[in-house]
Amino acid sequence: MMDRAFSNTRRGRSPLRFPALPFSALCVLGWSLLWAGNAGAQVLTLQEIETKAQRDRSELVERQAGIEKAQAELALAQSRSGPTLGARVEGSLAPGGELIPITNEDNGQEYLVSGAKELGQSNAFLPRGRYAAMFSGKMTLLDFGRTSAGVSAAQAALGAERASLLQAKVELVRGARGAYLSWLDAHQIWHLAQRDAEVARQRTASVRELIAAGARPATDATLSSYDEQLAGLRQSRAQRASLAALRALAASVQSPLPESSEPDLHVLEMGAEPVPGNPPDSGASAKAAGAGGTAAPTQGASAGASAADSALSALELQRQAALSAARAADRGASPTLDVAADLGVQGQDDHFFPAYKAGVSLTFPLWDGGARSAQAAVHRAEARGLDARRQATERHLQAEHAAARERFAAAAEDLRLSMELLATAELVLSQSEEHYRSGSDTLERVLNAQRGLVQARREVLSSQLETARARLELTPIHVTP
Numbered sequence: 001m002m003d004r005a006f007s008n009t010r011r012g013r014s015p016l017r018f019p020a021l022p023f024s025a026l027c028v029l030g031w032s033l034l035w036a037g038n039a040g041a042q043v044l045t046l047q048e049i050e051t052k053a054q055r056d057r058s059e060l061v062e063r064q065a066g067i068e069k070a071q072a073e074l075a076l077a078q079s080r081s082g083p084t085l086g087a088r089v090e091g092s093l094a095p096g097g098e099l100i101p102i103t104n105e106d107n108g109q110e111y112l113v114s115g116a117k118e119l120g121q122s123n124a125f126l127p128r129g130r131y132a133a134m135f136s137g138k139m140t141l142l143d144f145g146r147t148s149a150g151v152s153a154a155q156a157a158l159g160a161e162r163a164s165l166l167q168a169k170v171e172l173v174r175g176a177r178g179a180y181l182s183w184l185d186a187h188q189i190w191h192l193a194q195r196d197a198e199v200a201r202q203r204t205a206s207v208r209e210l211i212a213a214g215a216r217p218a219t220d221a222t223l224s225s226y227d228e229q230l231a232g233l234r235q236s237r238a239q240r241a242s243l244a245a246l247r248a249l250a251a252s253v254q255s256p257l258p259e260s261s262e263p264d265l266h267v268l269e270m271g272a273e274p275v276p277g278n279p280p281d282s283g284a285s286a287k288a289a290g291a292g293g294t295a296a297p298t299q300g301a302s303a304g305a306s307a308a309d310s311a312l313s314a315l316e317l318q319r320q321a322a323l324s325a326a327r328a329a330d331r332g333a334s335p336t337l338d339v340a341a342d343l344g345v346q347g348q349d350d351h352f353f354p355a356y357k358a359g360v361s362l363t364f365p366l367w368d369g370g371a372r373s374a375q376a377a378v379h380r381a382e383a384r385g386l387d388a389r390r391q392a393t394e395r396h397l398q399a400e401h402a403a404a405r406e407r408f409a410a411a412a413e414d415l416r417l418s419m420e421l422l423a424t425a426e427l428v429l430s431q432s433e434e435h436y437r438s439g440s441d442t443l444e445r446v447l448n449a450q451r452g453l454v455q456a457r458r459e460v461l462s463s464q465l466e467t468a469r470a471r472l473e474l475t476p477i478h479v480t481p
Contacts, residue, residue: 042258042260042261042262043261043262043263043264044257044261044262044263044264045264046177046180046264046267049176049177049179049180049249049253050173050176050177050477050478052176052253052254052255053169053172053173053175053176053252053253054169054172054173054479054480055255056254057172057254058254059168059172060165060168060169060172063161063164063165063168064165066161066164066165067158067161067162067165069161070154070157070158070160070161071158073154073157073158074151074154074155074157074158076154077147077150077151077153077154078151078154080140080147080150081140081143081147081151082139083137083138083139084137084138084139085135085136085137086135086136086137087133087134087135087136088132088133088134088136089131089132089133089134090131090132091129091130091131091132092129092130092131093127093128093129093130094127094128094130095116095124095125095126095127095128096114096115096116096117096124096128097114097115097116097128097130097348098114098115098116098117098128099112099113099114099115099348099349099351100112100113100114100115112351114348128348128349129348129349130346130347130348131346131347131348132344132345132346132347132355133344133345134342134343134344134355135342135343135344136340136341136342137340137341137342138338138339138340138341139338139339139340140336140337140338141337141338141339141360142336142337143334143335143336143337144331144334144335144336145331145334146328146331146332146334146336149324149327149328149330149331150328150331152324152327152328153321153324153325153327153328155324156317156320156321156323156324156325157321157324157325159317159320159321160314160317160318160320160321162481163310163313163314163317163318164314164318165481166310166313166314166479166481167310167311167313167314169479169480170310170477170479173477173479174477175252176249176252176253177472177477178469179245179248179249179252179253180249180263180267181267181465181468181469181472182245182248182249183242183245183246183248183249183263184263184265184267184268184465185245185461185465186238186241186242186244186245186246187242187245187246187262187263188263188265188461189238189241189242189458189461190235190238190239190241190242192238192454192457192458192461193231193234193235193237193238193239194235194238196231196234196235196450196454197228197231197232197234197235199231199450200224200227200228200230200231200232200450201228203224203227203228203446203450204221204224204225204227204228207220207221207224207443208221208224210437215437215439216436216439216443220443223443223444223447224443227447227450243259246259246261267468268464268465268467268468309476310477311393311397312390312393312394312397315386315389315390315393316390318386319383319386319387319390322379322380322382322383322386323379323380323383325379326375326376326377326379326380326383327376329372329373329375329376329379330372330373330376332365332372333365333368333372334365335362335363335364335365336362336363337360337361337362338360338361338362338363339358339359339360339361340357340358340359340360340361341356341357341358341359342355342356342357342358343355343356343357344356400473401474404470404473404474405470405474407466407469407470407473408467408470408471408474411463411466411467411469411470412467414459414462414463414466415460415463415464415467417463418456418459418460418462418463419460421456421459422453422456422457422459422460424456425449425452425453425455425456426453426456428449428452428453429446429449429450429452429453431449432445432446432448432449433446433449
């Protein structure tokens with residue numbers, strides 16, 4: 001459409017006669033005006049960039065390791081409620097303990113008893129070999145909630161680690177969105193500069209034809225050449241800026257991107273309102289967090305969450321984990337009821353004896369110097385700090401959400417006005433060029449009109465990008481767990 005506008009200008013016709021178009025039509029027109037992509041180039045969509053931003057990122061390795069650690073700690077906490085089994089084989093050499101047979105007068109049975117010689121008697125230091133092979137087992141029958149409190153604390157810690165990973169991914173996607181829009185801005189400025197340079201070259205050729213025909217003074221050639229050189233310089237700078245923005249985007253997603261890539265201009269289609277989103281709500285975040293980290297999405301699914309939702313959910317889960325750890329510390333003072341058993345054989349010299357033992361024990365912690373209560377106080381203080389941070393974050397994000405909606409409305413209005421400005425600028429340029437051909441106007445007036453048209457196009461692009469930024473701020477980010 002831009003090319004047709006320039007063609008109409010060269011023919012002396014007004015390129016645009018409808019400054020009162022509806023706003024939706026103006027939005028579509030603005031997108032069309034900024035379309036300058038190469039048909040053979042690879043279009044790099046925003047969705048592809050968001051996917052790359054979450055894939056194989058070094059920033060996420062530590063978070064994933066934290067999840068694995070929390071999973072191991074959960075398995076450890078759960079294992080404390082199960083039985084433990086063991087086996088041992090032992091042998092020793094020690095003096096004394098000589099086996100002496102004794103007959104029981106009541107039943108006539110013979111027993112072996114261990115006797116030792118006193119110091120000074122012969123063979124008092126003669127060693128005797130002893131050995132044993134035993135199986136052992138132990139299990140806690142009742143710990144009055146100590147194990148369950150530890151499991152709940154481990155589950156809460158795991159949920160907090162998962163929420164932290166999702167929040168990190170959301171922040172990476174936010175950064176990638178910003179880098180993508182910066183690249184789109186630089187790329188479109190470059191293409192606009194290309195078109196401006198081409199128009200300047202065509203104008204120089206046209207001016208020289210008019211000079212050769214004697215219709216314009218020879219001094220116009222110098223002025224036209226200067227304008228052409230300036231447009232070429234701006235094109236060169238814009239090209240380098242576009243390439244630098246593409247490299248910055250590649251660094252943001254830590255993935256190489258072809259230099260021939262073209263942005264997806266559908267991002268600039270702002271005819272519709274942004275995706276509806278509610279301001280961040282701490283109560284909703286707390287319910288979404290749930291017990292034991294249920295806020296983490298199902299494996300293999302994608303989760304749609306705003307940056308506000310992910311931040312509040314992570315803080316809420318961290319607070320719950322701190323409270324669970326405090327409750328587990330309190331439960332550390334509870335008694336435990338254990339059952340234990342040993343089974344095996346013992347031997348000395350060439351004699352073997354059966355060995356087994358079974359018993360129940362009830363243990364009462366009496367005093368630990370205040371360590372448990374101090375640990376619980378540490379966790380509760382951490383939970384209060386996290387709750388205060390969550391409330392402050394909620395207020396801040398609510399203000400950001402409201403500001404984003406205001407920016408969207410303001411940018412949409414700016415876009416409408418800039419489109420009207422563009423239509424007027426093209427009309428002014430068309431009239432100036434027509435007057436210049438007829439000899440009733442100067443080349444300076446034409447160049448000033450051209451600069452006004454360039455500025456109008458920049459204003460359209462700026463308004464579209466600002467609208468897109470505000471809209472993306474209000475659009476949920478989809479991350480993979």
